[in-house]
Amino acid sequence: MDVAGDIEIKTTCPRDCYDACGISVVVREGEIHKVKGDPDHAVTRGSLCQKCAIAYNGAFLDPGQRLAFPMKRVGKKGDAAFQAVTWNYALSDIAKRLEKMLSNRDPSTILHTHYTGTVSMIAGWFPMRFFNRLGATEVDPDTICNKAGHVVLEHMFGTSLTGFDPEQIAHAKTLLIWGGNPSSTAPHMHSDWIGSSQAKVIVIDPIAHETAQAADLYLQLRPGSDAALAFGLLHVIKREGLLDRAFLDAHTVGFDLVEPAIDAATPDVTAAKTGVPAGLIEDAAMQFGTGPALLWLGQGMQRQPRGGNAFRSAALLSVATGYLGRKGAGFCYMNGPETRGVDMDFITGEELRSDGGSSISHIDLADTLADPARASALFTWNNNVLASSPNQSKLRAALSREDLFTVVSDLFLTDTAAYADYVLPAASFFEFDDLIFPYFNNTMSAQTGAIPPLGESLPNQEIFRRLARRMGYEEPALYESDRSIIDRLMSQTSYDGDFEDLQAAGTVRLFDNPPIQFESLEFATPSGKIEVACESLQQMGQPLVPEPHADEESREGWLRVLSPASPWLMNSTYCNDRKIQSRMGAAKCFLAASELERRGLKDGDRVMLRNETGAVALEAAVSDAVPEGVALVYKGRWLGRSHRDANVNVLNIGLKADVAESTAVHGVAAELIPA
Numbered sequence: 001m002d003v004a005g006d007i008e009i010k011t012t013c014p015r016d017c018y019d020a021c022g023i024s025v026v027v028r029e030g031e032i033h034k035v036k037g038d039p040d041h042a043v044t045r046g047s048l049c050q051k052c053a054i055a056y057n058g059a060f061l062d063p064g065q066r067l068a069f070p071m072k073r074v075g076k077k078g079d080a081a082f083q084a085v086t087w088n089y090a091l092s093d094i095a096k097r098l099e100k101m102l103s104n105r106d107p108s109t110i111l112h113t114h115y116t117g118t119v120s121m122i123a124g125w126f127p128m129r130f131f132n133r134l135g136a137t138e139v140d141p142d143t144i145c146n147k148a149g150h151v152v153l154e155h156m157f158g159t160s161l162t163g164f165d166p167e168q169i170a171h172a173k174t175l176l177i178w179g180g181n182p183s184s185t186a187p188h189m190h191s192d193w194i195g196s197s198q199a200k201v202i203v204i205d206p207i208a209h210e211t212a213q214a215a216d217l218y219l220q221l222r223p224g225s226d227a228a229l230a231f232g233l234l235h236v237i238k239r240e241g242l243l244d245r246a247f248l249d250a251h252t253v254g255f256d257l258v259e260p261a262i263d264a265a266t267p268d269v270t271a272a273k274t275g276v277p278a279g280l281i282e283d284a285a286m287q288f289g290t291g292p293a294l295l296w297l298g299q300g301m302q303r304q305p306r307g308g309n310a311f312r313s314a315a316l317l318s319v320a321t322g323y324l325g326r327k328g329a330g331f332c333y334m335n336g337p338e339t340r341g342v343d344m345d346f347i348t349g350e351e352l353r354s355d356g357g358s359s360i361s362h363i364d365l366a367d368t369l370a371d372p373a374r375a376s377a378l379f380t381w382n383n384n385v386l387a388s389s390p391n392q393s394k395l396r397a398a399l400s401r402e403d404l405f406t407v408v409s410d411l412f413l414t415d416t417a418a419y420a421d422y423v424l425p426a427a428s429f430f431e432f433d434d435l436i437f438p439y440f441n442n443t444m445s446a447q448t449g450a451i452p453p454l455g456e457s458l459p460n461q462e463i464f465r466r467l468a469r470r471m472g473y474e475e476p477a478l479y480e481s482d483r484s485i486i487d488r489l490m491s492q493t494s495y496d497g498d499f500e501d502l503q504a505a506g507t508v509r510l511f512d513n514p515p516i517q518f519e520s521l522e523f524a525t526p527s528g529k530i531e532v533a534c535e536s537l538q539q540m541g542q543p544l545v546p547e548p549h550a551d552e553e554s555r556e557g558w559l560r561v562l563s564p565a566s567p568w569l570m571n572s573t574y575c576n577d578r579k580i581q582s583r584m585g586a587a588k589c590f591l592a593a594s595e596l597e598r599r600g601l602k603d604g605d606r607v608m609l610r611n612e613t614g615a616v617a618l619e620a621a622v623s624d625a626v627p628e629g630v631a632l633v634y635k636g637r638w639l640g641r642s643h644r645d646a647n648v649n650v651l652n653i654g655l656k657a658d659v660a661e662s663t664a665v666h667g668v669a670a671e672l673i674p675a
C-alpha cells in the first residue's frame with residue numbers, strides 16, 4: 001500500500017525488448033519500495049511482464065545479489081574468489097596492465113564484448129568511445145543475434161532499421177508474424193497491440209507458441225524451410241493474378257529472375273518441402289495477398305544456416321503485391337533510433353577509431369580468445385558470454401587462460417564474471433538518467449534514476465570515463481557528461497521539450513501521424529530500387545536472387561535443437577532471481593510425445609542432448625507446441641561453476657548463417673539419450 005510521503009518516479013524498462021514498458025518506481029524513505037507498470041504509458045498501460053515484475057522487485061533490489069564494490073581475483077579463474085578493492089586501485093592497475101600490453105602488443109589483441117545488458121543510449125553505447133580510442137577489437141554484437149537479417153535487408157532495401165510503424169496496424173488487413181514469438185519476447189505487443197487489432201493474424205513458426213495458438217492462421221513449418229514456404233506463398237499470389245506488375249517494373253530489380261522458381265513452387269511441392277499443408281499455404285497467400293499487410297520479421301527466423309536467404313525470400317512478400325509505400329503495409333525487423341533522427345556514430349564516437357577498427361564475429365570468440373597471439377585482454381560489459389555465446393566448452397577453457405587479462409562489468413556475479421581478473425560493479429537503471437529509443441514503437445522515453453547507485457557501483461559510462469582518465473586520454477568526447485549527451489540526442493529528434501519534460505511524460509510519440517514505410521518509394525540501394533537481384537550480395541558469395549531452399553532433415557534419429565527466448569528470462573538476465581528460478585523449475589527439453597515414446601522415455605525423465613561439441617542434461621517435458629523432429633530448450637540458463645556445467649549453448653558448434661558471420665544457432669542438431 002502506498003503511504004504519505006511516497007514518491008512515484010516514472011522511468012522506462014531498458015531491457016532488449018520490443019515493448020520498452022513505462023515503469024513507476026515507488027520510493028519510500030530514500031529506498032525503492034515497489035516497482036510497477038506506469039498506467040499512463042500509451043503502449044504498455046500499467047503492467048510489466050511477469051519476469052520484470054518479479055526481478056525488479058527481487059534480484060535487482062537485492063544487495064546480497066548485486067555487485068557493490070570493484071573486486072580483484074584472488075583464486076583460480078572461474079572459482080569466483082575475489083577480494084574487494086577501491087576504484088582507485090582497480091582502475092590504476094587496469095590502466096597499468098593495458099599500458100604495458102600496448103607497449104609490446106597491437107591494441108587489436110584487446111577484445112571487448114558488449115550487448116544486451118541495457119539498451120539505453122548512454123549506458124548501452126557511450127563506452128564504445130573508450131574502446132574506439134583504445135583501438136580494441138569489437139566482438140560484433142549483432143553477430144550473436146540478428147546480423148544476417150540486417151545485412152540482407154540493407155542490401156535489398158537500403159535499410160533494415162526503418163520498419164513499419166506499429167500504429168499502421170489500424171490500416172492493415174493482415175499481420176504476418178514470421179519466426180518471432182511476441183507472446184514471450186514482446187508480451188504487451190502480443191496481448192494489447194495484436195490482441196486488440198482488427199487485422200487477421202498469420203503466424204509462421206515451427207513452435208506453436210501462444211501468439212501462434214491465438215492466430216487466425218498458423219503455419220507450422222519445418223525449421224529451416226522458410227525460403228521454400230515464401231516461394232510457395234508467392235506462387236499462389238502470382239497464380240491468382242495478385243502480383244502488382246506496375247509496381248514491380250517501377251521499383252524492383254530482377255523480379256523476373258525469381259519467377260521460374262515461383263512458378264515451380266506449387267502448393268504441393270511446397271507442402272512436401274516445408275511440412276505445411278497445401279490448403280493452408282493457399283489460405284495464407286490469399287489472406288496476405290489481397291490487401292495491405294504488415295510483415296513482422298522475427299529475429300529467430302534468420303538464426304539458421306541459410307537465414308539470409310530465408311529473409312530475402314520472406315521479404316519478397318512485402319514487395320510482390322505492390323502495397324509497399326502505402327498505409328497498413330510494409331515489414332518491420334526493427335525501428336532503430338535512426339528512424340527518429342538519431343545519429344548513432346555520435347554516441348559511439350566513430351571519429352575516435354584510428355584506422356576503422358577491427359571486429360570479429362561472436363562465433364569466433366572462443367577460438368580467438370584461446371589464441372594468445374590474437375587475444376591478450378578481454379573486456380566484457382552488458383554481456384554474459386559464457387551463457388550466451390557458442391562453443392561454450394571452448395570458451396570456458398579460453399577464459400581460464402591465466403595470461404588473458406579479463407575485466408568484466410556487470411550488476412551480478414555471472415558465470416562470465418567468475419573468470420575475471422577484475423569485476424567492476426555497474427549501477428542499475430534505477431540509479432541514473434538515460435534515454436531510450438524503443439526498437440518497435442517510434443517513441444522516445446526517459447530513464448530516470450530513482451535512487452543513488454548501490455554501494456560503489458557506477459553507470460557504465462562513468463566507469464569508462466574514469467578509465468580513460470587513468471589512461472591519460474585527452475579527447476573531450478571521452479568525458480562528455482550524461483546531460484550533454486542527452487541534450488544532443490534529443491536535439492536530433494523532432495521533440496520540442498527538454499529532458500525534464502520527457503521525464504515528466506515518461507514516453508512521448510515523435511510523429512503526429514505514424515510514418516508510412518518507404519512512402520517516397522526511394523531506396524538507398526545502388527540501383528535506387530528494391531534489389532531482388534542483388535549484385536552486392538552476390539559479391540558476398542550469395543546467389544544473385546533468393547532461392548526456394550529448405551534444409552535437409554537432421555541426421556537419422558537426431559533432433560533439431562531450437563533455443564529461443566524464454567518467457568521467464570531476458571537472455572540470461574534474471575536467472576539468478578530465486579522466485580524466477582522456482583517458477584522455471586528444472587531446465588527442460590520440450591518434445592512431441594512421439595519423440596519420447598520412440599525412445600522409451602516419458603515426461604519428467606532425466607535426459608541428455610548430445611552432439612559433437614558437448615552434452616547438456618535436461619528434464620524431458622511433453623509439449624503439444626513442439627513438432628516431431630524438434631527439441632525446444634530455452635536459452636539463457638546460468639551454467640554453474642564446474643567444468644561439467646553447461647546450458648544449451650554447449651551444443652552450439654558455432655554454426656554461421658550464410659551472411660555476415662552471423663549466428664545460425666537454430667540450425668544446431670543433437671541426439672537425445674537417457675541421462
Ligand SMILES: Nc1nc2c(c(=O)[nH]1)N[C@H]1C(S)=C(S)[C@@H](COP(=O)(O)OP(=O)(O)OC[C@H]3O[C@@H](n4cnc5c(=O)[nH]c(N)nc54)[C@H](O)[C@@H]3O)O[C@H]1N2
Nearest residue numbers: 115116117145382383384388409410426563571572573635
Ligand atoms: N542458444 C541460444 N543462444 C543465444 C540466443 C538464442 O536464441 N539461442 N540468442 C542470442 C541473442 S538474440 C542475444 S541478443 C544474446 C544476448 O546475450 P547477452 O547480451 O549476453 O545477454 P544477457 O545474458 O542477458 O547478458 C547481459 C548482461 O548484462 C548485465 N547488465 C545489465 N545491465 C547492465 C549495465 O547497466 N551495465 C553492465 N555492465 N552490465 C549490465 C546483465 O546482468 C547480464 O549479465 O544471446 C544470444 N544467445
Ligand SMILES: Nc1nc2c(c(=O)[nH]1)N[C@H]1C(S)=C(S)[C@@H](COP(=O)(O)OP(=O)(O)OC[C@H]3O[C@@H](n4cnc5c(=O)[nH]c(N)nc54)[C@H](O)[C@@H]3O)O[C@H]1N2
Nearest residue numbers: 179180181185207223224298299300564565569570571666
Ligand atoms: N522474454 C524474453 N524476451 C526477449 C528476449 C529473451 O531472452 N526473453 N530476448 C530479446 C532479444 S535479444 C531478441 S533478439 C528478441 C528476439 O525476439 P524473437 O525473434 O521473437 O525471439 P526468439 O524467441 O529468439 O525466436 C522467435 C521464434 O523463432 C522461431 N524459429 C526458430 N527456428 C526457426 C525457423 O527455422 N523458421 C522460423 N520461421 N522460425 C524459427 C522459434 O521457434 C521462435 O518462436 O527478443 C527479445 N526479447
Ligand code: SF4
Nearest residue numbers: 013017020021049052
Ligand atoms: S522486459 Fe519487456 S515486457 Fe518486460 S517490463 Fe521490460 S519492456 Fe516490459
Ligand SMILES: [Mo]
Nearest residue numbers: 144145146299
Ligand atoms: Mo538478441
